Amino acid sequence: MALQHMPTLADVLARKTRHADLYDRLPDGRLRCYACGHCCPLPDGAVGVCKVRFNQGGQLFAPWGYVGGVQCDPIEKKPFFHAYPGSVAYSFGMLGCDLHCAYCQNWVTSQALRDPAAVVPPLSTTPEQLVREALRRKARVMVSTYNEPLITSEWAVAVFKEARAAGLATGFVSNGNGTPEVLEYLRPWVDLYKVDLKSFDDRHYRQLGGRLAPVLDTIRRLHAMGFWVEIVTLLIPGFNDSPDELKRLTEFVASVSPDMPWHVTAYHGDYKMTDPPDTTAGMLVEAAAIARQSGLRFVYAGNLPGQVGELEDTRCACCQTTLISRRGYRVGQYRITAEGCCPTCATKVPGRWNNQFQARI
Numbered sequence: 001m002a003l004q005h006m007p008t009l010a011d012v013l014a015r016k017t018r019h020a021d022l023y024d025r026l027p028d029g030r031l032r033c034y035a036c037g038h039c040c041p042l043p044d045g046a047v048g049v050c051k052v053r054f055n056q057g058g059q060l061f062a063p064w065g066y067v068g069g070v071q072c073d074p075i076e077k078k079p080f081f082h083a084y085p086g087s088v089a090y091s092f093g094m095l096g097c098d099l100h101c102a103y104c105q106n107w108v109t110s111q112a113l114r115d116p117a118a119v120v121p122p123l124s125t126t127p128e129q130l131v132r133e134a135l136r137r138k139a140r141v142m143v144s145t146y147n148e149p150l151i152t153s154e155w156a157v158a159v160f161k162e163a164r165a166a167g168l169a170t171g172f173v174s175n176g177n178g179t180p181e182v183l184e185y186l187r188p189w190v191d192l193y194k195v196d197l198k199s200f201d202d203r204h205y206r207q208l209g210g211r212l213a214p215v216l217d218t219i220r221r222l223h224a225m226g227f228w229v230e231i232v233t234l235l236i237p238g239f240n241d242s243p244d245e246l247k248r249l250t251e252f253v254a255s256v257s258p259d260m261p262w263h264v265t266a267y268h269g270d271y272k273m274t275d276p277p278d279t280t281a282g283m284l285v286e287a288a289a290i291a292r293q294s295g296l297r298f299v300y301a302g303n304l305p306g307q308v309g310e311l312e313d314t315r316c317a318c319c320q321t322t323l324i325s326r327r328g329y330r331v332g333q334y335r336i337t338a339e340g341c342c343p344t345c346a347t348k349v350p351g352r353w354n355n356q357f358q359a360r361i
């Protein structure tokens with residue numbers, strides 16, 4: 001009896017694709033993909049670093065028509081603290097990533113094509129079905145997350161076009177390894193953009209499979225192009241927590257905009273990185289103090305609820321009135337006016353605000 005070939009996950013995903021938009025044809029016939037900062041030059045038959053985009057017969061193919069995971073989350077979990085507080089973020093992801101961080105907390109979806117232990121079956125769906133479900137779940141925002149959304153930008157844009165038509169805001173939760181081309185492609189359809197700035201040391205980025213320069217360039221461009229941007233740094237003891245690195249990192253963010261929120265979050269052992277001790281609340285508080293000295297006005301310490309004092313709250317940069325109090329992902333007090341201002345001194349609060357607070361969580 002002839003042995004049947006069992007389709008691999010890569011075989012299954014290769015069928016869930018369509019022609020990509022984000023590429024150029026090089027003079028030698030290869031295709032240059034622009035979906036992420038790797039800018040892979042792909043000869044016929046080659047697969048990109050992300051393992052989900054490939055050149056077949058002189059056409060670039062990109063993931064299409066499925067999700068690897070979908071969930072309703074508080075928008076504070078993304079984290080966005082200056083965008084529609086208290087609202088539901090309908091969150092979807094595909095599979096694959098352009099980096100391979102040893103501490104990834106979404107490795108089951110991000111590393112699905114690299115690691116045989118990461119087995120996630122793709123669920124076929126359409127943009128219309130996703131948006132219908134988001135509305136049924138009373139979502140305010142549609143977010144592409146879990147895997148790296150840049151490498152599946154065509155699908156995200158298709159979903160976001162439907163989402164916009166239904167009155168939803170849209171967001172990316174991304175490692176920021178972008179290109180000018182992909183940002184131009186996303187700009188009409190993406191409102192909110194979270195960048196995970198993992199380190200300020202290019203050697204560290206190379207350990208994770210990337211480079212620092214495209215991430216910094218992406219952050220500058222996102223701000224200049226008018227996306228609402230928040231930055232997150234997962235503080236890993238011994239990896240990116242030296243005062244000097246934190247000073248340079250936060251000075252960079254402040255140089256782009258002192259109003260750009262910076263979240264410093266606590267590491268816990270995950271995936272292939274289990275050696276460093278977990279980040280303590282004291283370490284987060286110290287990192288936050290460095291960020292303040294660097295000139296950042298909105299600094300948050302995340303994922304150790306109740307242990308970091310006022311570093312979960314939003315305060316007016318001018319008069320220090322508490323505008324939003326939080327405990328973990330829950331919003332307590334909300335005092336931003338309908339015009340998006342401080343009720344005490346009328347200073348404008350940077351961000352994207354509803355006319356009135358509409359907590360769904």
Ligand code: SF4
Pocket residue numbers: 033034035036037038039040047048049050051052053054098150151
């Ligand atoms: S998305 Fe990035 S890693 Fe994937 S093929 Fe395109 S440039 Fe290469």
